[in-house]
Amino acid sequence: MGYGRVSRNRGSWAMQWSRRQPFVRPSLLDRLGRVRLRRAAQTYAGRGWPVAPGAFPTGARFDCGRPGCPVTGCHPAVDSVAESASTDPGQVAGWWRRRPHNVLLTTGAAFDVLEVPAMLGRPVADQDAGRSGPVAVTAAGRWMFLVRPGCPLRAELDMRLDVVRHGTGSWIPAPPSRMAEGPVRWVVTPGQVDWSLPDPEQVQERLAAAARRAPRPPVVPRQVSTTRRAA
Structure with missing residues (x-):
């Protein structure tokens, strides 16, 4: 079914159907996305x-607002993410006022954050039904x-190059952020677990x-993941 439009035919009004999508100005789409991110x-x-x-x-790249920035992937839009990060309502609202x-x-x-393939x-998220706390996933298949x-990290996880622990000085993109491959989304939202965090x-x-049951796959080197997250 398409979208309806009204046209005049032989003196009466009749409904015609069109498969064309309604026109939405890009500026409006940008504004809606910005409001969602700010909220x-x-x-x-x-x-x-x-x-x-x-x-x-x-x-094809990510814009942080700094002229001449050579970084093309997702990265902080502030000089030091660890020092600049805030919970202040005014500061947070200001960051998302225009961009x-x-x-x-x-x-x-x-x-x-434990980031794994x-x-x-x-399997851990499916079997635990929320016992593992909030869980997010990127469109590239990285579970957080x-x-x-x-x-x-315990020894058997620390040995795997596809497992990363994000601790002091690191960061993650949170839903509904968009990466090059697509949006980040919650598998288990913080609200589903009452914003509580599990025992690591x-x-x-x-x-x-799960790692003991899984075959050894080709992996993304850990240094790539930690470097791109560096403050």
Whole structure:
């Protein structure tokens, strides 16, 4: 079914159908996206999770607003994400007043993040029904488990180059941010677990069990992941 339009035919009004999509000005789409990102940032900040503005996709690269910036991928739009991240409502609103910045969450204080491939993340999230706390996933298939901070990776996970622990000095893109491959989304929203964070050792145990069952895949080197997240 298409969209309806009215036309005059032989002195009476008749409904005709068109498959053309209604025209929406790009500026309106940009504004709607910016408002959605700002509301998400304000929600995180209101829960005590420091946020910072990130570069946003414009064509084949990401724009942070700094002239001549050589970084083409997702990166902070501030000089030091760790020092600039804030929960202040006025500061957060100001960052998203004119630009559709991606929403970055700093790690190491309010929470750490365990970033794993889908072959580890999906079975743990599916089986645990929220016991593993908030879980986000990127369109590229990287699963991010938010846990209480301070616990290093256990040995069998630390040996895997496709597993990254984001702690002090790092950050993650939070939903509804957009990466080159597509949007970041929640698999388990913070609201579903009442914004509580799980014991990192318990989550790591479940991920380690999934790793023991999974075959060894080609992996993305860990240094690539940590470097692109660096403040």
